[in-house]
Amino acid sequence: MAHRVFSITFWPGLIAAALVAALTLGTLGAVALRAETFSALSYFDWLAVRFTVVQAFLSALFSVLFAIPAARALARRSFPGRELLITLLGAPFILPTIVAILGLTAVFGKSGFVSVVLSWAGLEPISIYGFHGVVLAHVFFNLPLATRLLLQGWGAIPAERFRLASSLHFGPKDVFRHIELPMLRDIVPGAFTVIFLICTTSFAVALTFGGGPKATTVELAIYEAFRYDFNLGKASLLALIQVLICALAVVLSLKFRVPQMGWGGLNRVVQRFDARTVPARILDLFWIVVVSLFLLAPLLAIALRGAAGITDLPASVWQAALRSLITALGSAALAILMSLALALSALRWRGLEIIGMSSIAASPLVMGTGLYIVLFAITDPADWALPITALVNAVMSMPFILRALGPALMGAERDYGRLSDSLGLTGLSRVRLVFLPRLRVPMGFSAGLAAALSMGDLGVITLFARPEAATLPLQIYRLMGAYRMDQAMGAALLLLGLSLTLFYIFDLWGKRRA
Template structure:
């Protein structure tokens, strides 16, 4: 059957241009740094140790996050209780939480003077120290357990309820249901969830900077930072960045090879109803998993709020100035993310096939790139044109947009495909092309994912502590960098207040954009 006409030629061209820009940001900046290097680069024993630790902590973090996500997602899928929707929404909070704020919350709970150490003291047990490899893995699980749970939960909800009804009719117990229904779904879903978490942990910087940093807890991204900051060894930084991209590509290919397609077939769209003789023990088990997961997520956030309230009143003016700079960077990054992601999503839908997958790969590649190398490459390319000190905030916004691009595409691509599938032929018959098609047909149906994309990219940029830590001077510091400086100076009361301010601004930006996208949105 012949394919219908593809009228959005301009949008497709913009999408191809955006894909080329994303590719240039991901790989072209590595080339710019490598070409500027003086002489061949050599990786020392410390660099190889950083690569080894990066792999080990990413594997451990991804394994723990996905394995713990299974019982939590199963409990959410088969139990109905008051506040279930709120809890599922809460699972999205750690992913958009500023890393340095989360670290302060984790220290308040698991640090040497935290709640856990205070609880262990009467038992004669020493204080807990989360600095080092254990703390890096703990922080990554805090960030990524909710994300993995959401991904696995989607797999559970995709199982037709009729399969569970049939299992109940056949008298299947929990073991049989797991073997015949749940395990095939997990075989399909877990490799993808593991890959997402692994890639996020592979490029970890702020967590390693605050909780690691020693010889035993240096990630590749932190080694790149040290190569720039202390040695200005551009060749070594470029090689480390290429190794990081290579590890990400190998991980992606391995996950795709392990995953298997689902074989459940369509259902009637009914909600999952876990029928059968579960018994009281399984209900208590589900309640225990949900309680532990909720406490693990809420306690650090609650401690940030409790410790930050007294420090809000005494914040120095520099903190509020940094907050305004962070807001400007976040809004600019959100706008740029949408400007790149929307035409790319349209181009992916219009091109399909190999060309569409190539555009998607270019947009996804940035998740494996080094933000520090990306920022340095941009500085090298722009140095002849402007004063580098004036470029710190624009470059930071650009890099943050590139890092948010894979998540924006994930949100926009299905919505664009559904809008074209349901209304594309009608738009074709009315002769809608270009801007009119985008404004009248696509955008009314993309309000939700567009609002989510803007909110997510703004929140991620608001809490970013990456490029700005490498190039900014004190007069151009963003709020995360200002907070890190307060922590380094042991001004903990002011740091707690700044952390609460950063938390409120990040979550507030996400809520405003996401809520705005849901208002008057068309199905």
């Protein structure tokens, strides 16, 4: 069936795959050619390598450990607002990092709510900066991801097993040992490795909460080599080490099964006869309340403090918001076009889809380093700050988009391929009349996700942007550095609103008349 799709739909995918390969492998090659020997790295650079691995390991460990009781409680309890809470667990995918950072600062910072409560008790306020701040922020971002992955595991357990356990008079320990523990052994390693990979490539969190010789990641060291020393050779060597760390994490993740991020089982509450005791109810209530407060308190702090500061924003913030909006729309359009072309071509050759997914193992800052080296030889890289940011963000969002478009496209070809062949529908006509109407829902969701991710990105733009050409996340970071926290909160609320609005509009477009 698929081989009869007109060849005009194959070549765009081939071009898109070549572009992705150039941005992943090509930039890596540029970095490798410029890299120095390992002797160029100082003791503090190797500390950054160790810190990257240690903080990623602990962040993934804590995220998974806290997600297990939280997911278990959500899986066996039904209460008003449960579906809304589960929906909010997906918010970190589109939540701008700098917004979450400000929210965490408002709650856990020296003048935050937690420190105020401690001062009332006669204790010293806590500091969110340093190693523990980086781990705390990563747990905030990845605890919802781990909870959703594990919740799907609980939802996949047949209800008959719990009924059988009840008939055999299994106690809570027996149910956990014979029913829940095998599921956790299957899912937890994959969830852990995915979160570990995410934390190794985190830049904005380390940029804000890290710094100094004891709290610097490899990506932050790359940025410092660029901005402070302009040592491209050292930055290139650090970029190669970052790629090696990511590659090892990806190889490790291939050994474990990672559940798909979907909705299957998320809204299913299993009748649990072992969970009717009062201690079980109290324990589940405790974890649901703790996780809800941990996730919602920073967002509430942004809403309350940002509402007061949004009326006093300087013109530079609104200009930065416009730049971010244009960049996000361009990135979303480019990501959808490239992903759709790759998905169509993958109907004939699945290898192209694998190339499109390869960016999941890449670091956006490493891509930016390679592009900076290439452009530096022929032009001023700052002139290309926004196009480069849009392009890198588009490539980084392609693995998520391909996971949404690929199965839907293959299903449409399987169901309507023979009929389309008999009607002579090939090429663009087949795409327009058969595929696109059935891809509208995943395309809308994917476009919203890509736009929201690009809107809140604080990564590549830090390497390229001039002071007068900042995006909104970078402008917020500069306001924080100038201790203009009220304006930073207002700008963060603006960024959050724009990101959510973009996602909502695209997602609504996909669902209408789908």
